[in-house]
Amino acid sequence: MIPHGGDLSRLRQRFPDAPEPLIDLSTGINPFSYPLPAIPDTAYTRLPERAQIRRLKEAAAGAYGARDPELIAVAAGTQLLISTLPRLLPAAQVSVLAPTYGEHAAVWSAAGAAVVHGAGPEVLQSGDVAVLCNPNNPDGRRLDAAAIETLQSQRARRGGRLIVDEAFAEFGDAHLSAVSLVPLPGLIVLRSFGKAYGLAGVRLGFLIAERAVVARVEQALGPWPVSGVATHLACMALSDAAWRQATAGRLTAAGDRLDSLLAGYGLESVGRTSLFRLVRHGKAPAMADALGRAGILVREFPDRPDWLRFGLPPDEAAWARLENALAAAG
């Protein structure tokens, strides 16, 4: 079982006296959620029709910069796409830029592929399939789109595919996303709706790739791949450029504030995306425990016990509790 963030009930078991409400800084989900609009009853009662799925793809193409909505498949969360790909794209050798989100290597291993982890981007030149999280989770490393185009153009000559997981690409560098390169042969880009829009519970993710790959994914997921609720919310949210712009500013300000706070308590910056910060500290495990006792869940890494990943506090009450807990731990 791969450990993930977000498990507040485990924190509650471990620290039953922690003050409520618990504060979850263990995920990379935008705390400034897209404001929930009124949702019509039919989004719950009726199956989404093909025309509605088409509008969802058009909204996604606009928001992500895809050349054509037909190059997009929709799914009930990016994780489902990650879990499904190995059964659709047979591969003997898979290379992964590491460390990164653990599910990629796990699903390819489970499908029988030999998975090679590499700490440098040269690992991405090998493998029938190469996997890059961009920007990377948790260390924030990034490749720009031009480098990805060069990389995959070379890989494609020998039939290689490249999966670029852009779960944390929103609100970041505009030159980073590989979406507009599609349909570059063998390139598969994943985008997560829930993290960027703060609506992870609706389960919605997108795959952008050549038409043949999109068709294979759509066949694998069947005729009703996403909920009416997700379709309704995302059609609105993905079309809302004003919200995205305002939120980018809010996230930048919160990230800067978090940098200052963490640095002030001796937590050394290792990496970042718009939605989280990765820091290093000699006593990181003790610090995570102290935060946990204070009702604050952060992300630890079994393989890197000196690392902690912090999401952005959602409000002033959370900032105050975080600062107090860091002061008490320090």
Place this chain on the structure above:
Amino acid sequence: MIPHGGDLSRLRQRFPDAPEPLIDLSTGINPFSYPLPAIPDTAYTRLPERAQIRRLKEAAAGAYGARDPELIAVAAGTQLLISTLPRLLPAAQVSVLAPTYGEHAAVWSAAGAAVVHGAGPEVLQSGDVAVLCNPNNPDGRRLDAAAIETLQSQRARRGGRLIVDEAFAEFGDAHLSAVSLVPLPGLIVLRSFGKAYGLAGVRLGFLIAERAVVARVEQALGPWPVSGVATHLACMALSDAAWRQATAGRLTAAGDRLDSLLAGYGLESVGRTSLFRLVRHGKAPAMADALGRAGILVREFPDRPDWLRFGLPPDEAAWARLENALAAAG
């Protein structure tokens, strides 16, 4: 592409002058939806935690009569389970009691299996995998649980599996469901939340099977298989025996009324479940057209042009329009 019900936008294209609101009688979705409760924002914003998924399984085990919540896998709709199974359970020969819901045969064929359709239940004795919709869609044929136990006990001796799709089992005969037979070796039962509770847009389905099959399905779907909204709604709805009992009575009354109405216009009863009626008429295509012009979508069957399937009208306005349209068509 397999034709399905529910495509109102296609009806609108075909009959642009049809009076709105269109009435969708083409699906088998309960028109008396579970009343939508207030849904907490966290159901949208947060990923469902493992403990919440566990409570969902407990609610499903109670509602469906499963022996143990650990024998249940949850998914974003039964269709996703149907589409996923062929890639998890290799089979050379698959037998399907036909005619039935078309996706079963399609997904096994696409996975490379030889699919044999049989009109009688003896076909279910053959095949590495046998598929039974119970009660069957669209003709309402049914096998009781005792017959399924005998059938699968024989099949299991030579390693055969049996998929029982109970999409329309709710509100029906209590002796029909095979859920309580699980973990009978090789038996896989599917239950649809959306149809019975009138909430098809939330995408939620269940697979009940031996623990090894459940584990394989859970691995294939990944750590967040269903939305927070589906989890919240279904935990409430599946625990609400009073609603189920009241709704069963309402559906029986609506079904009886539909029987009388259709018989009065010469539509001969062929089969039924609690959520739809299948009828036969020599001029069924003309009748479907007349209903379409009146803004009422019913289900047609390309292979059986003399058949029409009617869902239950949701309210008195729909009853009146249906009766008027039938009178005008007749």
